[in-house]
């Protein structure tokens with residue numbers, strides 16, 4: 026078994042940073058501490074570097090077909106960019122095909138990942154058309170390691186929306202079978218009501234995407250869904266929460282004992298809706314839309330105080346050609362921002378370097394909590410004996426500029442062009458294997474494994 030000693034780095038573990046060594050044997054971490062004079066195959070000097078648990082991104086869309094276009098990130102290009110961003114586990118969404126069983130969502134992703142994935146991966150099945158047989162399949166999905174099911178409260182025209190009475194039925198079954206419902210909370214009716222008059226009046230530029238989906242559309246859906254969680258006792262998770270009211274609503278529900286959690290995404294923490302006013306504003310069309318500074322400030326507070334449990338990317342990478350469909354009509358633009366690679370360096374730079382988060386808080390937000398909440402702990406998301414040796418060596422001082430040249434994401438454009446950040450991923454180990462070494466990629470295609478997840 027290959028033994029690797031990572032020597033003298035600042036190791037970030039639960040709540041503390043300690044200068045110590047990490048011993049890796051085979052695929053696992055076997056010891057932490059001062060480990061002198063031991064015979065190993067390779068010693069990796071890590072003085073001056075942070076040693077972080079590999080990041081976990083539970084919100085990515087690979088091979089995603091949406092608004093008549095297919096995302097350019099598949100399991101090969103998506104997990105390659107992930108790895109360069111320090112991400113060693115991803116969980117992807119798999120939309121139900123109306124006529125197929127729900128279990129088919131797992132098969133589709135297994136086929137897509139086979140021979141391609143560079144890092145470990147899991148699946149969230151997405152229910153779009155509820156039939157009684159679909160409910161019967163939920164316990165089977167839980168058993169097969171996909172206990173987190175997503176539903177959309179929006180996108181009726183795209184055929185994705187689930188009605189509230191159906192959400193309730195799904196929640197009841199998830200509650201009994203040890204699963205959790207993830208919800209895209211935006212009120213479809215309210216958005217349709219805002220959108221049509223805007224388009225009729227010729228208000229079709231990117232900024233009107235945000236106007237057509239005001240904070241109230243999200244807040245209303247959040248409120249109603251919390252009500253359903255209260256009624257059913259089911260666990261609820263809000264994906265990509267973007268509003269200040271959402272932070273309060275989730276916090277209040279938690280105080281009442283409702284089992285509800287929320288994430289936000291890196292783009293809501295860095296950009297505001299001002300981006301949508303730019304000439305190339307379609308780059309920042311995503312849903313929910315970017316909000317004002319006030320909302321962003323509250324999301325940061327929510328991260329510090331805990332109402333917002335974690336940060337993901339909602340990576341949805343469409344080509345520039347596809348995004349251009351929205352140039353003169355915001356509602357024709359595929360919603361999504363490629364971001365799978367930027368989360369760790371940007372959160373470090375904006376959060377830790379600027380004093381808003383401690384480095385241990387950052388590791389919690391992008392590794393530990395996502396792994397715990399989504400049933401991958403303690404194998405993933407933490408550095409401790411027995412855990413998978415998913416390890417990132419991170420240079421906290423290195424300044425660099427994000428651009429199409431320095432990033433590895435597969436879209437032919439980036440929303441992060443020209444952003445200077447402090448802190449850079451230097452080396453990435455996935456289950457003990459060095460897959461990123463500075464600019465070099467060393468991982469073998471298809472080495473990533475399915476993560477059998479189980480909620481605590």
Ligand SMILES: [Zn+2]
Nearest residue numbers: 084086339341
């Ligand atoms: Zn998403």
